[in-house]
Amino acid sequence: MTKPFNETFAATPQTVFETMSKLSAKYNSVNLGQGFPDEEGPETMKVIAGKSLMDNHNQYPPMLGLPELREAVAAHSLANQGIACDPASEVVITSGATEGIAACMLGLLNPGDEVIILDPCYDSYVGMALRAGGVVKPLRLRSDDMSIPLDDLENAFGPKTKLIMFNSPHNPSGKVFSNEEMQAIARLCIQHDVIAVCDEVGPHSETELVSKALI
Numbered sequence: 001m002t003k004p005f006n007e008t009f010a011a012t013p014q015t016v017f018e019t020m021s022k023l024s025a026k027y028n029s030v031n032l033g034q035g036f037p038d039e040e041g042p043e044t045m046k047v048i049a050g051k052s053l054m055d056n057h058n059q060y061p062p063m064l065g066l067p068e069l070r071e072a073v074a075a076h077s078l079a080n081q082g083i084a085c086d087p088a089s090e091v092v093i094t095s096g097a098t099e100g101i102a103a104c105m106l107g108l109l110n111p112g113d114e115v116i117i118l119d120p121c122y123d124s125y126v127g128m129a130l131r132a133g134g135v136v137k138p139l140r141l142r143s144d145d146m147s148i149p150l151d152d153l154e155n156a157f158g159p160k161t162k163l164i165m166f167n168s169p170h171n172p173s174g175k176v177f178s179n180e181e182m183q184a185i186a187r188l189c190i191q192h193d194v195i196a197v198c199d200e201v202g203p204h205s206e207t208e209l210v211s212k213a214l215i
Contacts, residue, residue, distance in 0.1 A: 006131075008127065008130045008131050009127060009131065012123075012127050015123045016033065016123060016172070017033055017034045017123070019033075020032075020033025020034060021033065021034055061093075064091065064092050064093065065091070065092060065093025066093070067087070067088075069093055070087035070088070070091040070092075070093060071087045073087065073091050073093070074086070074087040074090075074091055097199060097200075098124050101124060101125065101128060101165075101197070101199060102124070102128045102131075104163075104197050105128040105129050105131070105132040105134065106128070106131075106132045108132075108162065108163055108195060108197075109129065109132040109133055109134040109162055109163070110133060110162075111133030111134075112133065112134075112135060112160065113133070113134050113135065113160060113161075113162035113163075114134065114135045114136075114137050114158065114160045114161045114162060115129040115134040115135065115136055115137065115161075115162065115163055115164070115165065116137050116139055116153075116156045116157070116161060116163075116164040116165070116194075117129065117136055117137070117138055117139065117164075117165045118138075118139050118141055118148070118165070118166065118170065119138040119139060119140045119141065120141070120172055120173065121138075121165065121171070121172075122167070122171045122172070122199070125165050129165075134162070135160070137156050137161070139152060139153060139156050140152070141170075141173070141175070145175075146170060146173045146175035147175070147177075147178070147181065148177065148181045148184070148185075150180075150181070150184050153184060153185070153188065154184075154188060157188050157191075157192045157194065158192070159192075161192055161194050162194065162195065163194060163195040163196070163197050164185065164189065164194060164195075164196055164197070165197050165199065166185060166196055166197070166198050166199070167198065167199035167200065168182070171199070
């Protein structure tokens with residue numbers, strides 16, 4: 001093939017996760033580079049999933065996801081995070097978090113919009129922001145404790161800032177950000193009318209504080 005592939009993705013190097021997994025397999029080592037599940041999951045859930053296939057639940061679902069699943073997500077959000085959301089209009093089911101992040105980037109960004117991304121970061125953030133036409137503004141975390149330099153954070157926000165990508169515990173460092181750091185993010189998002197895309201990594205993530213502050 002002589003015509004080039006998509007330039008944005010073609011310039012993306014092999015992910016650190018794939019690199020670590022290959023090295024782990026090569027040297028038969030414990031792989032701490034990727035969050036592989038320790039178990040296959042509850043037997044009851046596999047039975048339910050298999051039964052669904054036999055009960056003719058095999059047609060195209062609504063674009064937002066099955067209503068009963070969206071209702072369950074909304075109920076979980078209220079019970080565990082204290083955040084109420086309308087399952088009919090405020091919940092979308094995606095095939096994994098990375099697809100959800102991609103949908104956020106493609107749905108929210110216009111060419112030239114700036115995206116603040118904590119550095120280091122989960123590698124799909126940058127690629128999807130660029131693919132959506134965004135301009136990435138990396139915010140380097142302090143090397144000693146992975147904290148957010150608050151002066152740099154404030155300076156990163158500007159008239160072209162559209163969103164900030166945030167997750168806590170942070171991927172890849174595992175840093176749990178302080179209440180002060182998350183309140184600063186929430187304050188600046190409100191001040192500059194910026195969207196916080198919070199990549200939750202657990203049911204009780206510290207990122208809830210940012211979400212609640214924004215609400």
